[in-house]
Amino acid sequence: MEKGNSCCFSIMMVPNSIVVLIAINIIIVIRIFYVIHQSSKPLRNLSLEPVSTLIILGSGGHTAEMLNLIRGLQKNRFTPRVYVAASTDNMSLQKAQVLEASVVDQTGAGKVKEAAQFMQIYRSREVGQSYLTSVGTTLIALVHALFLMIKIRPQVILCNGPGTCFPLCVIAFLFKVLGVRWSSIFYVESIARVRRLSLSGLLLYKLRIADLIFVQWPQLQRKYPRTNYVGCLM
Amino acid sequence: MGGGDRDNGVKPHKTVFVTVGTTCFDALVKAVDTREVKEELSRKGYTHLLIQMGRGSYIPTKSAGEDGDLTVDYFTFSSSIADYLKSASLVISHAGSGSIFETLRLGTPLIVVVNEDLMDNHQSELAEELAERKHLLYAHPQTLYQTIEGMNLETLIPYVPGDARPVAKVINRFLGFPDD
Numbered sequence: 335m336e337k338g339n340s341c342c343f344s345i346m347m348v349p350n351s352i353v354v355l356i357a358i359n360i361i362i363v364i365r366i367f368y369v370i371h372q373s374s375k376p377l378r379n380l381s382l383e384p385v386s387t388l389i390i391l392g393s394g395g396h397t398a399e400m401l402n403l404i405r406g407l408q409k410n411r412f413t414p415r416v417y418v419a420a421s422t423d424n425m426s427l428q429k430a431q432v433l434e435a436s437v438v439d440q441t442g443a444g445k446v447k448e449a450a451q452f453m454q455i456y457r458s459r460e461v462g463q464s465y466l467t468s469v470g471t472t473l474i475a476l477v478h479a480l481f482l483m484i485k486i487r488p489q490v491i492l493c494n495g496p497g498t499c500f501p502l503c504v505i506a507f508l509f510k511v512l513g514v515r516w517s518s519i520f521y522v523e524s525i526a527r528v529r530r531l532s533l534s535g536l537l538l539y540k541l542r543i544a545d546l547i548f549v550q551w552p553q554l555q556r557k558y559p560r561t562n563y564v565g566c567l568m
Numbered sequence: 569m570g571g572g573d574r575d576n577g578v579k580p581h582k583t584v585f586v587t588v589g590t591t592c593f594d595a596l597v598k599a600v601d602t603r604e605v606k607e608e609l610s611r612k613g614y615t616h617l618l619i620q621m622g623r624g625s626y627i628p629t630k631s632a633g634e635d636g637d638l639t640v641d642y643f644t645f646s647s648s649i650a651d652y653l654k655s656a657s658l659v660i661s662h663a664g665s666g667s668i669f670e671t672l673r674l675g676t677p678l679i680v681v682v683n684e685d686l687m688d689n690h691q692s693e694l695a696e697e698l699a700e701r702k703h704l705l706y707a708h709p710q711t712l713y714q715t716i717e718g719m720n721l722e723t724l725i726p727y728v729p730g731d732a733r734p735v736a737k738v739i740n741r742f743l744g745f746p747d748d
Contacts (some may be wrong), residue, residue, distance in 0.1 A: 376742045385743060394590075395665035406732030411745055490743065520739055525730075526665045528693040546742060548735055551697065562738060566730030568669040 362511070369510045373545045377518065387412040388488035388517075390499040391419040391426035396524055399567045400494050401433055403522060409437050415450045416486050420457040420498045427452045455482060457498050468497075476501045487515045494522040495534040507543045522548040523561070525568050531558060583616040584609055585656035587649055589664045594626040595709040596681045597642075600660060601628040606638045608716050614658065615639060620649060658721075660712070663691035668698065672727035678704040679715055703727045 389404060391397045397419070404415075415434075419426035434450040456475045463471070479501035491506055493499035499521070509515045521544040523535045528551045531539060538544040539558055547561045555563035586600050597619055599605060609617065619628050619642040633639030646652070653659060653671050660679045661667045671678045680695040699706035702725045707715040737747065 377744045382745065395669075398666060398669075402730075403732045403735055406736040407739070408736075408745075408748075411740070411743075490739075492739075518743060520742075522735065524665070525669075526691060526694045528697045530690070530693075532690070546738065548738070550730075564734040564738060567732050567735065568665070568730045 365511055369507070370542045373510070373519070373542070384411050384413045385489040386487070387415045387490040387492065388486055388502070389415055389417045389430070390491065390493035390502055391417060391423070391430060392494055392496050392498060392524075393420065393423045393426060395526060396494050396496065397423075397426040397429055399522065399525060400492065401429060402567050403492065403494075404430075404433060409449070412490065413449050416488065417450065417452045418455050418482065418498070418502070419452075421454040422457055427454070453482060453486075455479060455498060455502070472497075472501065476504070480505055483509065487517075489515070489517050491517055491519045492522070493520070495524055495532050497534060500534045500537060503538060503543050518546075519544045520546050520548070522564075522567065523550065523554065525550045525566055527551075527554060529553065529557070531561075581616060582614045582657040583618055583655060584614045584658045584660060585649075585652045586617070586619040586660045587652070587667050588620060588622040588624060588662045589667055590622055590645070591662055591664070591683065592623040592625075593662050593681075593683050594624040595683065595685070596660070596662065596712075597621050597624050597626050597628055599681070599709040599712045601626075601640075602713070605713050605716060606640070608713060609658075610636070610638050612716065612719075616641075618642070618652065618656075620644070620646065620652070663695045665691075665694055668694065668704070669727075669729075672698075672703055673729055675726055677721045677724055679707055679712070679719070680704050681707050681709055681712060684708065698727075701725065 389400065391400055417427060417430040431452060437449070456478045457471070483502060483505045487509070488506070491503065493503065503519055503521070506517045506519055510517065519538075521535060521538050523531055527535065527549070531554070535547065539547055539560065547558070548564045549555050549558070549561045550564065550566050552563050555561050586596065588596055600617065600619065606617065615633070616639045619640070621628070621642050621644055628640060628642050630642070631637055631640040649667070650670065653674055653676060656676055658677050658679070659671045660681060661671060663680050663682050668678070668680060680699070682692040682695055695704070695706050698704050702723060704724065705715055705719055740747065
């Protein structure tokens with residue numbers, strides 16, 4: 335009896351705030367695992383409503399690959415589309431605008447403004463930047479990305495690296511955890527990656543932030559079994 | 569495959585186009601500007617050498633192409649290199665995926681030269697893989713001469729352009745859209 339009493343007593347001694355804190359942490363961890371679990375499962379989109387889509391353009395070859403993918407998607411399903419590119423990259427949005435203009439020509443709708451928007455974002459890491467200084471620039475990029483994501487709140491995110499997409503994907507994942515917005519995150523690893531995932535690809539894979547990760551070479555899929563091999567995009 | 573080999577008295581234009589994209593790749597420009605490489609290209613029947621040198625600082629020697637020598641010219645950048653790639657009989661390129669696939673899609677024979685000075689040199693992965701599949705030839709700046717000397721363009725296999733439909737299909741299914 336005595337033993338039981340003292341045990342009860344010691345639980346009572348723990349301050350309430352700590353209990354609450356632990357409970358919140360447990361709830362958050364459970365919620366994160368739930369989100370990761372749900373993310374790996376296909377959606378049941380019974381209404382077949384179009385989905386608002388965020389398209390993150392990398393640069394150069396990355397943009398070319400992404401635009402190839404967009405050409406293959408049904409535009410009436412993936413609408414409205416918001417294109418985001420790094421502020422240091424002035425070619426990518428131009429190329430996306432050309433593509434969107436051709437969509438308007440095809441459908442004769444004449445309303446690019448409603449179907450597609452174009453935005454710029456600070457980049458977390460330039461090609462060749464050291465990983466150390468990347469920490470600071472990533473923080474700035476995160477704040478800007480948060481601002482953009484609150485504005486856009488996409489249902490679908492399409493990205494293919496490099497660094498530009500990572501902060502946006504992290505925020506999208508947080509939105510899922512917090513219940514702000516459920517989005518499906520698709521990452522397509524660049525065709526240039528044959529043997530190893532890129533840094534962004536690896537982070538999204540290991541942290542299980544992306545719903546699906548596509549790779550363009552079979553040997554890469556064998557190395558990272560949770561990826562999907564889809565053949566070459568170029 | 570590009571280029572003509574007609575034997576009608578007039579020497580046909582056979583251009584070698586060298587491109588480094590937006591990078592700085594002096595090692596490649598220097599390698600093509602050596603006498604042995606230029607002579608070997610000449611021996612292989614090429615008449616012109618055009619170098620897009622990007623941000624590099626090494627200036628190649630221009631040549632008007634007298635005495636049967638290679639005509640050599642260069643420029644830094646162009647808004648579109650598509651026309652140069654189209655009119656070339658052989659492309660020697662840096663390992664950027666943009667110029668690799670643009671050249672492969674045109675069906676122009678391609679030698680990719682890897683820049684060993686890049687910090688994160690994942691670029692060689694793609695060039696090596698495509699070389700293994702015989703879509704292109706793969707070289708380092710210091711082995712370019714040997715590659716040109718021993719090259720047999722007949723053995724190259726045309727690249728069949730990729731297709732976005734498989735990814736689009738998986739994404740559509742995942743989101744619950746029906747297949748059309």
